[in-house]
Amino acid sequence: MIPATVTSHDRDSLRDALVAMGEKAFRADQILRHVYRRCATSYDEMTDLGAALREKLKVAVPVMATGEPEENRSKDGTAKLLVPCADGQPVECVLIPEPPGKSPPERRTVCVSTQAGCPVGCVFCASGLAGLARNLTAAEIVEQAVRVGRFVRSRWDAMDHPISNVVFMGMGEPFYNLDRVLAAIERLNADWGMGIGLNRITVSTVGVEGGVMKLAAHPLAPNLALSLHAPNDEIRARVVPFAKALPVADLLAEGVRYQQKTGREVTCEYVMLGGVNAGAEHARELAKRLSGKGLKVNLIPYNAVEGLAYLPPRPKDVAEFSRILEAAGIPAPVRRARGDRIAAACGQLRLRKVKEGHGAPA
Numbered sequence: 423m424i425p426a427t428v429t430s431h432d433r434d435s436l437r438d439a440l441v442a443m444g445e446k447a448f449r450a451d452q453i454l455r456h457v458y459r460r461c462a463t464s465y466d467e468m469t470d471l472g473a474a475l476r477e478k479l480k481v482a483v484p485v486m487a488t489g490e491p492e493e494n495r496s497k498d499g500t501a502k503l504l505v506p507c508a509d510g511q512p513v514e515c516v517l518i519p520e521p522p523g524k525s526p527p528e529r530r531t532v533c534v535s536t537q538a539g540c541p542v543g544c545v546f547c548a549s550g551l552a553g554l555a556r557n558l559t560a561a562e563i564v565e566q567a568v569r570v571g572r573f574v575r576s577r578w579d580a581m582d583h584p585i586s587n588v589v590f591m592g593m594g595e596p597f598y599n600l601d602r603v604l605a606a607i608e609r610l611n612a613d614w615g616m617g618i619g620l621n622r623i624t625v626s627t628v629g630v631e632g633g634v635m636k637l638a639a640h641p642l643a644p645n646l647a648l649s650l651h652a653p654n655d656e657i658r659a660r661v662v663p664f665a666k667a668l669p670v671a672d673l674l675a676e677g678v679r680y681q682q683k684t685g686r687e688v689t690c691e692y693v694m695l696g697g698v699n700a701g702a703e704h705a706r707e708l709a710k711r712l713s714g715k716g717l718k719v720n721l722i723p724y725n726a727v728e729g730l731a732y733l734p735p736r737p738k739d740v741a742e743f744s745r746i747l748e749a750a751g752i753p754a755p756v757r758r759a760r761g762d763r764i765a766a767a768c769g770q771l772r773l774r775k776v777k778e779g780h781g782a783p784a
């Protein structure tokens with residue numbers, strides 16, 4: 423059996439593990455600082471621990487559960503890391519530096535995956551194409567942020583907060599792996615972890631029965647993104663065919679309640695597919711449904727996925743869609759497609775890897 427890694431512990435359990443080995447508890451704080459602030463991935467970098475202790479720890483409590491990532495950089499500054507899990511599953515995470523071109527970037531957002539593959543199968547998404555392989559562990563989730571943080575520190579300065587924001591918008595449906603997602607959020611948020619505020623962490627979901635309110639009741643409730651993608655149930659059933667996805671009315675009602683209960687930001691995500699959900703009539707219907715709810719919409723033009731027959735929307739339709747919502751008092755910014763050269767839409771790189779036969783079959 424592989425021993426528990428540093429990233430699979432919280433502070434208390436790491437202290438206990440070290441004390442059980444006959445070491446001082448404060449060593450845990452030193453190690454956590456190295457991993458979560460300096461993004462160290464091996465004991466060799468922790469030179470304030472004696473050489474003998476480092477050798478002992480390498481065996482007893484390895485630092486990381488995942489291997490060295492493969493880096494894919496885009497000209498616009500985004501970088502996608504493909505992180506290999508111990509069983510060969512490739513996991514995607516993306517760095518989105520903003521504003522583009524600023525060095526160092528003011529915001530360094532990492533997009534993390536919560537599952538290898540995804541069982542939901544939204545029609546536009548590469549993650550769902552090969553189905554679900556398995557849930558990721560809390561360690562595998564948080565290590566994506568550490569690895570991207572390491573990339574940031576190697577590229578820009580040795581900053582103490584290499585990651586400023588985290589979005590759970592990579593592969594997988596977070597609410598099907600909620601306990602591990604919450605354990606990862608604790609490590610991202612804690613003072614002894616990465617120290618990222620809950621108002622800078624966003625979990626995205628297609629809506630899973632009971633999920634939103636369970637998260638609302640948790641002390642670590644972050645911002646929430648609802649993957650809506652349609653103004654009504656008929657279109658939503660075509661875009662998010664998964665039977666257990668919540669009806670539009672229920673999803674929006676949960677979003678409003680979440681906002682009231684937690685005070686966090688709630689946004690609706692809307693991937694625009696040409697000829698499916700991107701018409702002016704869809705915008706008007708959506709505006710009506712969202713009226714007075716206080717929710718914002720992020721419009722995301724579809725990024726073509728190999729093997730899928732959908733079309734990106736026409737730029738003038740995107741502009742018109744946004745204008746109709748804004749005229750109704752609903753903020754509706756268009757999220758620029760960034761990193762398309764590196765297959766930045768979620769799941770595309772993993773899919774390529776799985777098809778090439780490098781990854782474990784999903």
Ligand code: SAH
Nearest residue numbers: 547591594595626627628649724725767768
């Ligand atoms: N599974 C969760 C978590 C985010 S999924 C959810 O669906 O809410 C990944 C997100 O990536 C999608 O919501 C969508 O915003 C985006 N995405 C995936 N495939 C895309 C594509 N082909 N073009 C544009 N955006 C895409």
Ligand code: SF4
Nearest residue numbers: 540543544547550594
């Ligand atoms: Fe899964 Fe999200 Fe992709 Fe839908 S968009 S298939 S829920 S990862």
